[in-house]
Amino acid sequence: MLLDPFLEFGFLRRALVGCLALSVAAPPLGVFLVLRRMSLTADVLAHGILPGVAVAFLIAGLSVPALAIGGLVAGLVVAVGAGALSRATGGREDASFAALYLVALALGVALVSWRGGGLELNQILFGSALGVDDAALLLMAGVATLTLGVLAFAWRPLVLECLDPAFGASVGAGGAWWHLSFMALLVLNLIAAFQALGTLMAVGLMMLPAIAARHWSRGVGGMAVAAVVLAVAASVAGLLVSYHLDVPSGPAVVLAAGAGWAVSVLAGPVEGLLPRLLAAQRRHLTG
Amino acid sequence: MNPAPSEIRLSDLTICHDRRPAVHHLSGRFAPGSLTAVVGPNGAGKTTLLRALAGLHRPQSGRIEGLPRPAGIALLPQQAAIDRGFPVTCRDVVLLGLWAETGPFRAVPREGQARAALALEAVGLGGFGARPIGSLSAGQFQRVLFARLLLQDAPVILLDEPFNALDARTVADLLGVVRRWHGEGRTVIAVLHDLDLVRRExxxxxxLAREGLGWGPTEAVLTAPNRLRARMMAEAWATDAAACGRPLRASAA
Structure with missing residues (x-):
């Protein structure tokens, strides 16, 4: 009964497949961002891809390959540019990121509004999981496959780069290259996600499960698995809520991920509020 | 240990950090198997020199010769540079010491696991393998990092402030490890602040005060006039000295 809408409607099945593809690939990347204390970077990059998407839209309309290429170029420019700018001028990287993303967001909205109407702007900012076409599905599945492959390959260097970059550099682990590949994967996942969730929501399915995951495991691998499970659950629940309550699908999926985060903070076995309270009470009673 | 360390020679070495000169026109040599303390006031370029020896900073001018690289160098970074909240176990951190053998992709051999357990025992943390690093005290974590150095088994060992903020017992134990490395003929270079400890060990x-003010037997270097000179140079540094390769401009001497 729960799955009836998915069995009945093709567009809902496509939305589910798209969101599941995002759910298995993006959250592990989010876990690495959280561990590197770069949780806001994904948000910045998601806004950073907007001018590229907008230029592509001006040239080719709402064509998936064109939007993806435009977004990839703009995202990599922001990702690499912020670091290079702060190194060249001695400023802080987070400040360069903030400046670039504010400009990028304004520029993107201005460009899209210049030629397109409210409908196109809405599509680009908020996406439409229910309007995912074949090209977008292929992009999502392709990006997910690539991400999982690269993560399996680069797991150890990525962990080392997060934990102790100086040691990594001293043993010649090539940290900069792994970091760059990681940033490229990040941008690709945001582009894949923005087809379904829009630029403003694309980060939701990546970061919320990743942030919640630390309440379910004490290891990096366990956190990645927990994040994927949470994201899959949020995708299914969000699409069902969207269907039954007639809410836009993007916000519904992200809200479902938010609910997963709230439950994790409250009841997660690792430093969740309730388990901590119970443990304190037990200590009080036995002590 | 393989291979045996060779002499490390610095010739007219200038290194910039953050686009400012940090080490200026330094020349000298670390003899094979020597145990050298690098001392000097804050901002004297000690860490920058160590990082350049580890290959993390490229010299602006001058040369470093005789360094085995990168498998032959083991670096202990400052503890503050490491994220202690990261969710890994002590065993995993120690096993990173096998990077030269495993690289990014190869599995850790069974014998490597046994070596990691032995290294943890050698630093007084037997049975700590499965503990997350977040649960350790600063002293225990430094012991874990020393265990990682043991696993690296490198002929040249670089220690950046290895004994900062540690209790006397931990310092004594870790000094024992340093003495053992010295006894085995490894070249050990340590950035330190505690001059009594330097004199003793x-x-x-x-x-170092950006320039080398003395290099040799400890008693001959740590004289009162030399230390006074280092302090005066530290106070005279110009904040706008941006030109590497030219002599440092002093604002007031």
Whole structure:
């Protein structure tokens, strides 16, 4: 009964497949961002891809390959540019990121509004999981496959780069290259996600499960698995809520991920509020 | 240990950090198997020199010769540079010491696991393998990092402030490890602040205040006039000295 809408409607099945593809690939990347204390970077990059998407839209309309290429170029420019700018001028990287993303967001909205109407702007900012076409599905599945492959390959260097970059550099682990590949994967996942969730929501399915995951495991691998499970659950629940309550699908999926985060903070076995309270009470009673 | 360390020679070495000169026109040599303390006031370029020896900073001018690289160098970074909240176990951190053998992709051999357990025992943390690093005290975590150095088994060992903010017992234990490395003929270079400890334990000293003010037997280097000079140079540094390769401009001497 729960799955009836998915069995009945093709567009809902496509939305589910798209969101599941995002759910298995993006959250592990989010876990690495959280561990590197770069949780806001994904948000910045998601806004950073907007001018590229907008230029592509001006040239080719709402064509998936064109939007993806435009977004990839703009995202990599922001990702690499912020670091290079702060190194060249001695400023802080987070400040360069903030400046670039504010400009990028304004520029993107201005460009899209210049030629397109409210409908196109809405599509680009908020996406439409229910309007995912074949090209977008292929992009999502392709990006997910690539991400999982690269993560399996680069797991150890990525962990080392997060934990102790100086040691990594001293043993010649090539940290900069792994970091760059990681940033490229990040941008690709945001582009894949923005087809379904829009630029403003694309980060939701990546970061919320990743942030919640630390309440379910004490290891990096366990956190990645927990994040994927949470994201899959949020995708299914969000699409069902969207269907039954007639809410836009993007916000519904992200809200479902938010609910997963709230439950994790409250009841997660690792430093969740309730388990901590119970443990304190037990200590009080036995002590 | 393989291979045996060779002499490390610095010739007219200038290194910039953050686009400012940090080490200026330094020349000298670390003899094979020597145990050298690098001392000097804050901002004297000690860490920058160590990082350049580890290959993390490229010299602006001058040369470093005789370094085995990168498998032959083991670096202990400052503890503050490591994220202690990261969710890994002590065993995993120690096993990173096998990077030269495993690289990014190869599995850790069974014998490597046994070596990691032995290294943890050698630093007084037997049975701590499965503990997350977040649950350790600063002293225990430094012991874990020393265990990682043991696993690296490198002929040249670079220690950046290895004994900062540690209790006396931990310092004594870790000094025991340093002595053992010295006894095995490894070249050990340590950035230190505690001059009494340097006098007691380190036969050679490099006194650095961006320029080398003395390099040789510790007693001959750590004289009162030399230390006074280092302090005066620290106070005279110009904040706008941006030109590497030219002599440092002093604002007031």
């Amino acid at each position: 380190f036969p050679d000293t490099l006194l």
